Amino acid sequence: MCCIILLAGQSCQQEDYVVFEIEEQTILPINSEKNKDKSNVQYISILYTNMFRKAMSPNDMLDALHAIESIGDKQVAFDILVSKYMNSDEVVIPSDEEMRSDPEKFIRDTYKRFFVRQPTQAELTWMINYINSRQDVSAELMYFAFATSNEHFHY
Amino acid sequence: MDRRKFIKRSALAAGGVIGMPYILPSGLLNAQTSPAMSEHVVFVLFAGGVRQQEAVLKRYLAGSQNENIEGNIMYNMLEGEPPEDKIAYGRDDIQNNIIGAHPIDRIQETTLEKQGVxxxxxxxxRGGAGHFNGLATGVSGSYYITQGLRNRPAHPTIFEYLRRHAGFKATDCWFVGVGIGGSRPLLNFSDHPDYGRRYGGNFIAPLTTFGSPGEKHFMDFKNYHPETDWEIIREIRTFLNNNYVAEGLEIPHLYNAPEEENEIREFVRIMFEKKKQNNVILPPVNDNRDLKTLGYAVEVLRYFKPKMLVVDLSDIDVCHGDFTAYLKNLHRADHGVGFLWREIQRITGMQDNTTMIVMPEHGRDMDPNPIQDLNDWYAYDHSAGNVNTRRIFTMMVGPGIDSDLKVGGPDNPIGDASDITPTIADIFGIKQQVMSTGLLDVNARSLFDRI
Structure with missing residues (x-):
């Protein structure tokens, strides 16, 4: 009798109906939070440190700032500035042999140095393929492109 | 179809074709509607603040100082005999220690006044007689009554109108600044949402680019090969820039095409080489910043043959504290303009095909301040509200422009500082497009419509 009562009770219990949903997520690129322009002073200062591994003197900074302000197209101005720095013996760049012997390490280090982040898998793949497919790519040209890229100008 | 219907439909179809705007290569509607009057325009902002009295009124020291000596110290531009006494505006006589004793030889045999209008x-x-308001009004045709320094003009500049409505390239448009002060580097494009950086003109302040700052940070920059090295740099950069470009987050560039970027870099390299060899073209007398800037402006004209070049001067502004130096620099500004016009006529493609417009950005006060110079002459400021600061002149010379024509006079002022932008638009055949934007000052008109 007790069993019948228990069974009857269970059969009357209402079953919960649960719907599982997926919370909407906005997928943004890894560098999407860097959406503010650096000032010319910030850009020059960070560029110099990335290229020479040392800080720029205040006088040099002022002159560099004036030189940049004297040319309207900032991409052209930055290109000339970086070209000038590339002519210095003091610029710190890995050798081409280092780049080619371990492209992944070179790419990871370069992203970290200029963009302060690791590359995504897609970026890493593209870069490795590019280095491996182009014998005329040098570490210097890679550094040039990173130094004068839009991401390097934003924070 | 009867004859009347046929003619009516044909006329409608023809009207539709004529009236139909087409899309320019830049992706913009409204093409040039009338042929250009000349292919190049050079606009000299005869800037620094020029008193009408020492310029077109040729009063020299009369009225301003306790000397009743009149005369014309701008004899490349204006008709009139130079002063005969108290000569202090020329080159210094170093042997006898006399300041400004030797007037500079004229360059133009026929004055620009005789050659043009x-x-x-x-x-x-409108607005205060400040340099930024004056310069910005000159390049945009709109006064800046409330706008302060360190801001771009709120209304489009002539560069933006020309790039947007006439399809000019970035290197067709140049602003050659006498320096980087006074917000000059902000005058090559506006903040206007429909125009702005995409249509900006190139800017260069050559005394800085090729002066000490540029020598330290630009000179002897590495010369990457434009077709091998630069191709690689651009390929990598394009990949790196991908999502930034889509979001409009860019290094603030001016949409120079890659070949234009190459040309600008090459120009900078060549200028450094010319400077090392002391080979930069300069006016015969070049002892101030204005004259050196004009020399570099000629170099820009020679190299790029731009359709539109604005060059501004500023040494005249020493008048705040030194009237003698003001006269010297005014005399030199005239020398520089004479030199500029001569050199334009020596550039293949620009000769007889260039219009030059000269206009001070504003005037100076009627009454002096208390500062006296070595000649005991009083200095003059340019103060807000002083009526004399509102008096300026404008000169035009070039193909299709009447010669020896004077329009207006002291009792009949004709022309406004905001006229230059619609005048240049008129020369390049886009006046209607520019006027119809409604972004010019209410007084602004093409000077050709005022003649």
Missing amino acids: LFPEVRFS
């Missing part, structure tokens, strides 16, 4: 009484009609 002079508007001797133009009005700087």
